[in-house]
Amino acid sequence: MSHADLLDPAPVFQLKGSMLAITVLELAHNDLARLDHQLSEKVAQAPNFFQNTPLVLALDKLQPGAQRLDLHALLAVCRSHGLRTLAIRANLAEHIAAAQALDLPVLPPSSARERPIGPGATAAPVPAKKPEKPAEPVIRPTRVVTTPVRGGQQIYAPGGDLLVLAPVSAGAELLADGNIHVYAPMRGRALAGIKGNGQARIFCRVLAAELLSIAGRYKVAEDLRRDPNWGEAVHIHLAGDVLNITRL
Amino acid sequence: MAKILVITSGKGGVGKTTTSAAIGTGLALRGHKTVVVDFDVGLRNLDLIMGCERRVVYDFVNVIQGDASLSQALIKDKRLENLYVLAASQTRDKDALSTEGVGRVMDELRESFEYIICDSPAGIEKGAHLAMYFADEAIVVTNPEVSSVRDSDRMLGLLASKSRRSENGEEPIKEHLLLTRYSPDRVTKGEMLGVEDVEEILAIRLLGVIPESQSVLKASNQGIPVILDEQSDAGQAYSDAVERLLGKETPHRFLDVQKKGFLQRLFGGRE
Ligand SMILES: Nc1ncnc2c1ncn2[C@@H]1O[C@H](COP(=O)(O)OP(=O)(O)OP(=O)(O)O)[C@@H](O)[C@H]1O
Numbered sequence: 001m002s003h004a005d006l007l008d009p010a011p012v013f014q015l016k017g018s019m020l021a022i023t024v025l026e027l028a029h030n031d032l033a034r035l036d037h038q039l040s041e042k043v044a045q046a047p048n049f050f051q052n053t054p055l056v057l058a059l060d061k062l063q064p065g066a067q068r069l070d071l072h073a074l075l076a077v078c079r080s081h082g083l084r085t086l087a088i089r090a091n092l093a094e095h096i097a098a099a100q101a102l103d104l105p106v107l108p109p110s111s112a113r114e115r116p117i118g119p120g121a122t123a124a125p126v127p128a129k130k131p132e133k134p135a136e137p138v139i140r141p142t143r144v145v146t147t148p149v150r151g152g153q154q155i156y157a158p159g160g161d162l163l164v165l166a167p168v169s170a171g172a173e174l175l176a177d178g179n180i181h182v183y184a185p186m187r188g189r190a191l192a193g194i195k196g197n198g199q200a201r202i203f204c205r206v207l208a209a210e211l212l213s214i215a216g217r218y219k220v221a222e223d224l225r226r227d228p229n230w231g232e233a234v235h236i237h238l239a240g241d242v243l244n245i246t247r248l
Numbered sequence: 249m250a251k252i253l254v255i256t257s258g259k260g261g262v263g264k265t266t267t268s269a270a271i272g273t274g275l276a277l278r279g280h281k282t283v284v285v286d287f288d289v290g291l292r293n294l295d296l297i298m299g300c301e302r303r304v305v306y307d308f309v310n311v312i313q314g315d316a317s318l319s320q321a322l323i324k325d326k327r328l329e330n331l332y333v334l335a336a337s338q339t340r341d342k343d344a345l346s347t348e349g350v351g352r353v354m355d356e357l358r359e360s361f362e363y364i365i366c367d368s369p370a371g372i373e374k375g376a377h378l379a380m381y382f383a384d385e386a387i388v389v390t391n392p393e394v395s396s397v398r399d400s401d402r403m404l405g406l407l408a409s410k411s412r413r414s415e416n417g418e419e420p421i422k423e424h425l426l427l428t429r430y431s432p433d434r435v436t437k438g439e440m441l442g443v444e445d446v447e448e449i450l451a452i453r454l455l456g457v458i459p460e461s462q463s464v465l466k467a468s469n470q471g472i473p474v475i476l477d478e479q480s481d482a483g484q485a486y487s488d489a490v491e492r493l494l495g496k497e498t499p500h501r502f503l504d505v506q507k508k509g510f511l512q513r514l515f516g517g518r519e
């Protein structure tokens with residue numbers, strides 16, 4: 001190549017930004033034998049997925065363990081299952097040094113939210129989203145109270161609904177992370193969605209409450225008494241920032 | 249089986265001691281061996297209302313502290329064979345009572361009495377707590393006014409959650425509402441809550457309604473429980489309440505404003 005050719009101004013390249021979907025293997029445990037075994041299972045399920053799949057190997061979620069991570073061996077395990085490591089993501093100096101020794105680029109720990117994917121029907125390099133299995137619903141049993149709740153008593157239903165089948169006296173307090181139902185006169189305080197669940201609702205057979213609150217928005221007796229539904233069977237929900245009281 | 253019955257209220261001065269004396273006497277009158285125990289340590293009112301204040305030698309605290317035996321401390325009523333009083337100490341305070349000590353005395357009383365009536369002090373502190381802690385049944389004495397109803401409500405909450413029965417997961421204390429110092433006249437004028445209002449708020453069985461009556465003060469000045477004044481409205485109302493406590497259904501009386509008759513209007517009637 002002549003010197004003149006070198007000075008030819010015609011660009012030989014172009015820099016382009018691109019967002020590419022890439023598979024991240026987030027390693028939880030420094031256990032290469034188990035990784036090997038579990039990857040084999042995945043490969044058996046979706047052989048197409050594991051064909052020269054580009055990969056970012058994330059070490060920043062690794063449980064701290066006594067044993068030192070053998071990065072070279074880890075890359076070998078991945079490669080043996082058709083995963084080609086492009087870079088590692090790490091935050092420990094030890095991991096970063098190991099990657100640099102192998103001339104592997106290092107990405108900073110991710111703050112972006114990644115969604116778990118798995119082998120899908122589509123082939124690499126852009127793996128399709130795994131058909132999402134609905135998350136196991138966490139159902140907390142509703143707390144049911146059948147005796148009157150008296151002044152000075154406080155009842156809390158953590159993580160769920162509170163259902164009261166007897167009168168709630170002035171000076172009594174009901175708390176729930178979910179909804180509150182009172183199938184009797186409600187003369188005390190009811191605070192639903194106390195951990196911030198604005199979808200929570202309050203239901204009561206007779207509205208005579210001292211205070212009603214949903215996700216921290218509240219109305220006190222003075223406001224409630226002026227409501228045309230005072231003394232009625234009502235349902236309370238949050239509309240924007242205001243408690244909305246409607247007749248049942 | 250012996251029954252421990254606490255007369256309690258939360259609020260002071262509503263008629264607990266008057267009621268303890270009346271109900272205790274009423275049960276003894278009907279043949280049940282009964283003791284009335286004064287838990288109001290430091291004040292000592294029960295013995296006055298029962299008319300035995302001059303015969304108090306040893307008291308409840310003496311028994312708890314082992315200074316006297318129960319038989320030395322029990323005062324036998326001079327009118328009724330079946331009736332005894334265990335007086336409170338006037339020189340001590342409520343700290344002289346302990347759960348363990350009260351429990352021991354209650355167990356011993358259970359052996360020889362059918363009914364043990366505990367006259368609670370006002371409030372929800374230690375003395376009131378100990379008076380109700382061992383109870384099988386409770387009479388919640390309430391006046392027809394908002395503050396008294398609130399305090400009774402609070403006390404009902406404690407009965408349901410802080411008693412020996414609730415702590416052991418046994419059947420809850422049986423609760424009765426006794427409305428005292430009821431004045432139909434003032435209810436009509438809107439100065440007091442009506443029976444239905446109180447019943448609705450407290451939502452427990454109504455044992456009786458005792459009218460506001462001069463006969464109560466008269467009786468307590470004489471040291472004769474008002475239930476023994478059979479002519480008086482309050483005495484009759486207490487008798488009805490005792491009947492209901494023993495399981496008989498009787499209609500409630502003295503709930504309505506008395507229409508004064510022509511002669512009464514002319515000469516002024518008896519209260
Ligand atoms: N039905 C009634 N009619 C009129 N006066 C009454 C009635 N019942 C109680 N009283 C009066 O009310 C006052 C308080 O009564 P009592 O001592 O029985 O109340 P208490 O609840 O035991 O009070 P404390 O809380 O101080 O122990 C007394 O003066 C009594 O005579």
Ligand SMILES: [Mg+2]
Pocket residue numbers: 264265266288293367368369
């Ligand atoms: Mg008293």
